[in-house]
Amino acid sequence: MGKRANGEGTVYRRKDGRWTASITIGQGRRKYLYVATQKEAIKAIKEINNLKDQGVILASKDQTVAFFLETWLQDTAQPRLRPRTYIRYQQMIQRQIIPAIGNVKLQQLSPQHLYRLYNGELHKGYAPQTVKHVHRLLHRALHDALRWGLVVRNVCDAVDAPRVPRSEMQVLNAEQAKHFLCIAQRDPLEALYVLALTTGMRQGELLGLKWADLSSDMKKLQVRRTIARIGKLGFVVDEPKTAKSRRNIYLTDIAIDALKRHRVHQHEQRLQMGAAWNDHDWIFCNQLGNPLEASNIMRRSFKPLLQKAGLPMIRFHDLRHSAATLLLTMDVHPKIVQELLGHSTITMTLDTYSHVLPSLQAQAVTRLNGLFTTSASGH
Structure with a gap:
């Protein structure tokens, strides 16, 4: 009925x-x-x-891939996307997808079209990971097209995305991490690096911290936002990456001490700037109290410190990987590491840091040997 x-x-x-x-x-x-x-x-x-x-629907027989994707992005996807993801989708659609298959009728889109698109992008020098992002975008858009009855199937299901070779993760070992923090002691951003290596927070989360996020005794902080400069949008304050990314983190003594020194230095700078200071409560800010740009941190502080310390030119994000690797090698339970990093699942943590597992297995075997050898000798 x-x-x-x-x-x-x-x-x-x-x-x-x-x-x-x-x-x-x-x-x-x-x-x-x-x-x-x-x-x-x-x-x-x-x-x-x-x-x-x-x-959109009335023109479904004749609408092109370009028309559908532009309409889908603006009217359907944008409200569901983080600002940075929206900008990235917009760039992929305009720079990569539309020039290659934009004129193809949506209902005539075939696996062959997608293979030509992907192979063409790879031949232009785009990394497999970048092309895989294009595949994911198309799959997401065509999933909606299928739900709406605009197409009879999602052709992405019949196409293999480019295989992405697993890159070797660059991390600092314990001695390198301590040496780096020693070199960074007199840097204005010392507290930023201490937090990165002792909490594993993402760069956007660190730069989004406010003094109000710290407990009164400075022993705990709340991760409640991220901040980043996104093209013409300027600085964008956003929610953390996932629900699990909203978390409370207990701080080490070295982090508390670094933050106390940082607050004193910031207070002095604030007095010096007077009325020119913009009070937004950011923990990490420039000389006027405004948010820091990630590119400036890399160029003016992080890379020079790595060079001075004689360490590999790692990315800032590798400090997060270093923190996680150090914790796992110290036998901290992966579930605790997951919660500290704000990963959505423990599987993500184990997959990301699978390089640590063989050494942990070796340690486990050594301990079992010791346990049963001791037991056997007692009889």
Whole structure:
């Protein structure tokens, strides 16, 4: 028996228990979508009505990949994306996808089109990881197109994304990490590096810290935001990467001491600048109290310190990897490391730091040998 949903369209249950959403899409044509629940069917009707209002559905037979992706990005994806991801999607669509397959009719898009796109980008010198990001974008967009009945399948499911070789992770060992922090002692950003190596926080999380995020005794901080400069948007304050990224972190004594020194230095700078100081409560800021730019940190502080210390030219993000690796080699449980890093799952932690596991296994075998050797000698 049919049921009217909110807006134009009909929702009814099939004999096999699934639900059908039926809606007129112009010129006497009806679109039928088959979903698992009544709620999904009503939601599909609403989404298609929205697309009809935008003129997308009515032109579905003739619309191109370019038209669909631009409309999808602006009207559907943008509200769900972080600002940085939106900018990256926009660049991939305009610079890579549209020049290659933008004129192809959406309903005629084939696996061959995608293979030509991917191979062409690889031949231009784009890294496999970059091309894989293009594949993920297309898969996400075509997933929505399939739900809306614009295509009969997601062609990305029939295409293998480029294989990304696993790169060797560059991390600082314990001696290198201590040496780096020793060299950084007189740097204005010493506290930033101490926190990076003792908490494993992401750079955007560190730069997004405010003094209000610290407990009164400075023994604990809250990760509640990130900040980064994103193209023409300027500095963008955003939510942490995932729900698990919103976390509380207990601080080491060395981190507390570094933050205390940093606060004294910042207070002196604030007095010196007077009315020119912008009080936004950032822990890490420039001489006027404004947010720090990641590129300036790399160029003016981090790389010079690495060079002075005689250490490899690692990325700032590798301080996070170094922190995690050091913790795991110290037998800290992977679940604790996951929570400290803000990973969404423990699987992500174990996969990311699988290079540590062989040494941990070797330590475990040594301990078992000691345990059973001692037991055997006692009998």
